[in-house]
Amino acid sequence: MHNPLRSEADAFRWVVVMGVSAVSVILLTLLTRPVVGVVWAALLLGFGAGVAYRSSRGSLPRSVELTSGGDGKHRVLVVANETVGGEALLAEIRERCRNRDCEILVVTPALAVSRAEHWASDVDEAMELARQRMELSLIEIDRLGLKGRGEIGDSDPNVAIEDALRVFPADEIVISTHPPHRSRWLEHGVVDRARDEIDLPITHVVVDLTTESVAKN
Amino acid sequence: MESATVALDHSHEEHHGPPEANQSSRMDRQTLGIFLFIVSEVMLFGAFFAAYFFLRVVVDPPSWPPHPYELPVAVAGINTAILVSSSFTIHYALESIRRGNKKGLKLGLVLTWLLGATFLFIQINEYVHIGFSARDLAFGSIFYGLTGLHGAHVFVGLMLLSFATIRAFRGHFGPAAKDHLGVEVPGIYWHFVDIMWLVVYTTVYIL
Numbered sequence: 007m008h009n010p011l012r013s014e015a016d017a018f019r020w021v022v023v024m025g026v027s028a029v030s031v032i033l034l035t036l037l038t039r040p041v042v043g044v045v046w047a048a049l050l051l052g053f054g055a056g057v058a059y060r061s062s063r064g065s066l067p068r069s070v071e072l073t074s075g076g077d078g079k080h081r082v083l084v085v086a087n088e089t090v091g092g093e094a095l096l097a098e099i100r101e102r103c104r105n106r107d108c109e110i111l112v113v114t115p116a117l118a119v120s121r122a123e124h125w126a127s128d129v130d131e132a133m134e135l136a137r138q139r140m141e142l143s144l145i146e147i148d149r150l151g152l153k154g155r156g157e158i159g160d161s162d163p164n165v166a167i168e169d170a171l172r173v174f175p176a177d178e179i180v181i182s183t184h185p186p187h188r189s190r191w192l193e194h195g196v197v198d199r200a201r202d203e204i205d206l207p208i209t210h211v212v213v214d215l216t217t218e219s220v221a222k223n
Numbered sequence: 224m225e226s227a228t229v230a231l232d233h234s235h236e237e238h239h240g241p242p243e244a245n246q247s248s249r250m251d252r253q254t255l256g257i258f259l260f261i262v263s264e265v266m267l268f269g270a271f272f273a274a275y276f277f278l279r280v281v282v283d284p285p286s287w288p289p290h291p292y293e294l295p296v297a298v299a300g301i302n303t304a305i306l307v308s309s310s311f312t313i314h315y316a317l318e319s320i321r322r323g324n325k326k327g328l329k330l331g332l333v334l335t336w337l338l339g340a341t342f343l344f345i346q347i348n349e350y351v352h353i354g355f356s357a358r359d360l361a362f363g364s365i366f367y368g369l370t371g372l373h374g375a376h377v378f379v380g381l382m383l384l385s386f387a388t389i390r391a392f393r394g395h396f397g398p399a400a401k402d403h404l405g406v407e408v409p410g411i412y413w414h415f416v417d418i419m420w421l422v423v424y425t426t427v428y429i430l
Contacts, residue, residue: 011258012250012254013254013407013411014313014314014317014407014410014411014414015314015317017410017411017414017415018310018314018410018414020414020418021307021310021414021417021418021421024418024421024422025307025421028421028422028424028425031425031429031430032300032425032429035429035430036429040429040430043429043430044430047425047430
């Protein structure tokens with residue numbers, strides 16, 4: 007869930023919006039009849055609730071705040087769930103960090119299986135699965151001779167990216183998904199939304215675990 | 224899932240003391256705390272508004288305010304403008320400290336405090352001259368209940384602003400987000416107080 011109220015600046019925006027709305031209601035009431043003002047206020051309330059709902063669902067375009075590292079290190083934020091240990095992803099990470107002092111943060115969103123689990127915060131199992139996959143991928147990243155750490159992220163991958171960027175001054179982002187016909191993230195436009203919201207280079211890696219396991223065997 | 228971000232340290236450093244607090248979507252706990260407090264405050268105001276709308280809609284008196292009472296709409300309107308402008312000054316104070324401008328911070332805080340105190344003074348003056356008390360009909364009770372509840376919040380906000388202003392003059396605040404939480408948190412509360420007044424004024428005095 008995208009929290010539309012995070013800081014004083016957000017609260018100030020609400021004051022401005024409420025102020026403008028209140029002025030319009032007051033003017034309408036004074037110029038016409040109180041009932042017109044009441045209807046207008048109800049319409050504004052409905053509209054505001056709709057905007058807040060869409061904003062909390064992440065449906066409205068916004069820009070994500072970025073932080074700066076400033077120490078010459080190249081930082082790569084890797085976002086992946088089931089594909090976190092995929093060969094294609096590891097190859098991409100290796101390529102990104104070739105001849106660079108590189109730091110990697112792997113964020114693995116913990117995906118609740120159902121809406122009921124999501125709303126009941128019954129996510130322990132999803133977090134544990136995500137943690138296991140992430141730890142395996144960190145071992146692989148270690149084997150590549152790279153420095154990496156991991157975090158379990160929000161179930162919404164775009165929120166997980168936003169959360170990570172607040173503490174990790176990434177220079178680029180790598181998002182790993184299943185192939186288009188199998189990927190729920192692609193179906194929900196996770197990569198496109200990240201490209202719209204974040205002013206950083208974003209690489210989309212497709213990991214086909216079926217093909218990879220066949221090739222291994 | 225609101226708060227499923229759990230950091231895993233791959234380097235296995237030794238950790239002493241209690242476990243790291245989990246931060247919901249990276250919001251620091253002071254800011255999250257004030258937002259949760261505000262949610263409870265909205266519910267409190269909601270109860271008062273429920274009583275107000277019950278009187279207006281369900282009881283449905285022939286006129287509102289009941290004859291012969293009148294509300295000082297213009298004076299309260301000016302007071303509203305004063306209070307809303309204080310949101311701009313507290314925002315200016317915070318924008319100033321974010322850029323490292325400590326003079327701007329102090330100026331913004333002092334102006335906010337003065338505007339808030341002026342609002343409270345005018346409201347008390349309004350109570351003195353309004354011509355009815357909380358004991359005059361249910362209308363008087365709900366009018367004083369709603370505006371008084373809000374006035375109490377302005378008073379609390381002024382206390383918080385006083386602490387922030389004193390700390391600003393002692394040089395306690397800096398540009399980094401964690402170094403001016405002592406202004407950020409009262410600032411959020413102050414904006415809430417302003418928003419609530421906009422709702423109270425529009426509902427009680429205008430509609």
